[in-house]
Amino acid sequence: MADDSTITAEDPLTGDEIEVPADVEVGEIIDSPVSGAELEVVSTDPVELEEAPELEEDWGE
């Protein structure tokens, strides 16, 4: 059950409802507790998730 600090969204890989922080940002990455995948927040109203891109060699600081 989601509390005030979380909301639910659908894991696009499994179709399950998962909890995400209520203050998620577009572009943020969520680790799905169901599929284990990294999911990217692509919209916040409502929260929609897509499978995140794979790590690229030139990523970093």
Add this chain to the structure above:
Amino acid sequence: MNVGILYSRIRRDEKLLLNELRERDHEITKIDVRKHQFNVHNPPEIFEGVDVVLDRCLSTSRSLYVTRFCEAYGIPVVNGPDTAETCADKVKNSLALASADVPTPDTDVAFTTEAALESIEAFGYPCVLKPVMGSWGRLMAKIESRSAAEAILEHKETLGHYEHKVFYIQEFVAKPDRDIRVVAVDGEPIAAMARSSDHWLTNAAKGATTEVFEPDAEALDLVERASDAVGGGLLGIDLMETEEGYTVHEVNHTVEFKALNEVVDVDVPARVVDWLEAQVPAETGVTA
């Protein structure tokens, strides 16, 4: 002020900055660089009204190009493209530090496996082979024998992108089991931490433990000079301690600070935004 944030992934670091900017009632324009086209004459519409752009691209290649476009469009960007270019490439980074007489590990660059092997043998074992572009300690090799050197060089030559055929060979610095990360703005430290690990790589991204570090006068001087050497800005300056003093092994231009923020009392994103606010009126005439 209206702050444009260049990004393709919002990390904890970006979220801290976004929260700080919102708390101060700044406008934010989130610019996902994957979704726009950057024309050589005209900026994408999303840049309209932006007073300053903060480059937080996770991808180095995107960072290098988009900051260059910002400069061409006449939009102030931090860090600027010249700083980004120097910091993103370990060869340019090392050259900038050495040219400014900032102590930095001795480094050779070679373009063939034969020439690289000669450098490795001259440095002796162990020595270090690093990719010229890369981060988070990935693809770094501590080479302990000639046979290992031959194998790694062959792999890089056979399997790698052409950048992996630019062999960056560095002396191994016998540091204590830690290095120092200083986050600084135009050479003035915001905060610093020591990153410790039993592993020779002490990146926070590799799971190093972190603790507060108070830079002494020598470290402060080197941070300022290293920052100047790469063109200044919001930077992560990495130092190692040796028996002869500190050595600066690299300067990072899209610095991550979440690990630092968790370990120090200083509010790092607040200090970053303080600096950003001070930069913008000077450059654009906009009141922060």
